[in-house]
Amino acid sequence: MPLLSAFLIGLLFGLGLLLSGMINPAKVLGFLDLAGDWDPSLALVMVGAIGVGLVGFGLFGQRQRSVLGEPMRLPTRRDVDRPLVIGGLGFGVGWGLAGFCPGPAITALGAGESKAFVFVAAMLLGMWLFGQWQKKS
Amino acid sequence: MSIDWSAFTPWSALAGGMLIGLAASLLLILHGRIAGISGIVGGLLQTPDGDHRWRIAFLGGLIAAPLLWALSVGTPSIQVDAGYPTLILAGLLVGFFTRLGAGCTSGHGVCGLSRLSPRSLVATLSFMAAGFATVFVMRHLFGG
Numbered sequence: 664m665p666l667l668s669a670f671l672i673g674l675l676f677g678l679g680l681l682l683s684g685m686i687n688p689a690k691v692l693g694f695l696d697l698a699g700d701w702d703p704s705l706a707l708v709m710v711g712a713i714g715v716g717l718v719g720f721g722l723f724g725q726r727q728r729s730v731l732g733e734p735m736r737l738p739t740r741r742d743v744d745r746p747l748v749i750g751g752l753g754f755g756v757g758w759g760l761a762g763f764c765p766g767p768a769i770t771a772l773g774a775g776e777s778k779a780f781v782f783v784a785a786m787l788l789g790m791w792l793f794g795q796w797q798k799k800s
Numbered sequence: 801m802s803i804d805w806s807a808f809t810p811w812s813a814l815a816g817g818m819l820i821g822l823a824a825s826l827l828l829i830l831h832g833r834i835a836g837i838s839g840i841v842g843g844l845l846q847t848p849d850g851d852h853r854w855r856i857a858f859l860g861g862l863i864a865a866p867l868l869w870a871l872s873v874g875t876p877s878i879q880v881d882a883g884y885p886t887l888i889l890a891g892l893l894v895g896f897f898t899r900l901g902a903g904c905t906s907g908h909g910v911c912g913l914s915r916l917s918p919r920s921l922v923a924t925l926s927f928m929a930a931g932f933a934t935v936f937v938m939r940h941l942f943g944g
Contacts, residue, residue, distance in 0.1 A: 665830075666853055666854060668831070669831065669858045670857040670861040670864075672826050673859060673860060673861020673865075674861035674862070674865050675819055675822060675826070676823035676835060676862060676865075676906075677862040677863070677866070678816075678865050678868070678869065679816045679820035679822075680816065680820065681865055681876050682812050682815055682816035683812060683819075683820065684809055684812060684813065684877070686878055687876070687877050687878050688878070688879065688880050688882070689879035689880070690807070693807050695931045695932055696935045696939055697801055697932055697935075698801065698939075699939060700803075700804035701801050701802065701803050702803075702804050702807040702808055703810075704808055704809050704812075704813040707810050707813040708813045708817035709913075710817060711816065711817025711820070711821060712817040712818065712820040712821035712910045712914075713817075713821065713910060714817075714821060715817075715821030715824075716821040716824050716825055716910055716911065716914025717914050718825070719821070719824065719825020719828060719829060720828060720911070720914040720915045723825070723828055723829045724828065726832075728832070729828070729832035735828075736832055736833055737828075737915070738834065738902075738919070740919060741917075741918060743918065746902075747901050747919055747923055747926075748901075748926050749897070750898065750899070750900035750902065750923070751897075751901045751908070751922070751924070751926025752926050752927070752930045753893055753897030754894055754897040755931040757890040757891070757892070757893030757897065758890070758930075758934075759930065759935045759938065760886050760889060760890035760893070761880070761882040761886055761887050762880070763890065763891075763894070764894065764906075765837040765838045765898060765904050765906070766837040766862065766904070766905065766906050768891075769837065769859060770862045770863065771866070773863035773867055774866035774870070776880065778880040778887055779878075781884055781891070782887045782890065782891040782894075783891065785888045785889075786891040786892070786894050787841070788891070788892060789891060789893065789895020789896040789897075789899075790895040791895075792895070792896055793900060794845060796896075
């Protein structure tokens with residue numbers, strides 16, 4: 664896989680997080696605080712992202728191979744099960760506690776934000792613990 | 801609820817969101833991959849399958865973005881009010897449960913909803929609801 668292309672796409676994604684303000688946990692929490700002074704910005708970020716995504720995925724989602732000739736690796740499951748819901752709820756609690764989700768937290772590393780390093784280290788540990796737990800069960 | 805008009809940034813939010821959607825579309829179109837950050841990071845922690853290099857390149861791009869931003873636009877505003885114990889708990893929860901639920905805001909919220917995936921709709925409603933509830937408890941019941 665051409666690594667430069669993956670790098671540039673990551674860069675574009677990160678610039679989107681910066682421009683939208685979603686790299687800033689205080690702004691994310693301003694959206695999640697429905698009962699306080701509400702900042703609806705995150706909803707418009709989703710509208711913009713999904714609006715473009717619907718076109719991209721709609722036009723290219725059914726292909727057998729990517730434009731660069733790589734196999735399409737898209738999820739095929741359609742069933743809603745308990746881990747999906749519990750995972751979503753647990754993630755939402757962590758998101759609401761600090762205002763960081765994975766993309767903005769990793770991007771904030773590049774801004775030298777020390778609290779992002781602590782969050783990402785804990786997140787990696789959480790992912791590793793999940794792997795260990797999954798092996799046992 | 802009252803809208804905080806001074807904090808609301810509709811145009812940059814919409815434009816930034818479109819960049820995110822463009823990046824997610826390009827990763828699909830060029831590489832056949834879902835731009836789910838928790839999945840991209842989580843794949844790095846699993847047994848090596850020769851699939852690590854594109855993940856590292858993509859994450860390198862994310863990390864490079866603030867450097868480019870600082871050179872062209874200025875210092876990004878990043879305000880983290882949570883203390884270290886809260887950050888550690890939040891990080892553990894986000895890490896463990898995004899893997900259990902197979903996705904986060906980007907994988908389910910952006911890519912999954914763009915694919916009209918029912919699983920991603922349920923996941924997105926779940927983490928949004930839990931996020932709203934958590935902030936309500938922290939700020940309005942415990943006085944954050």
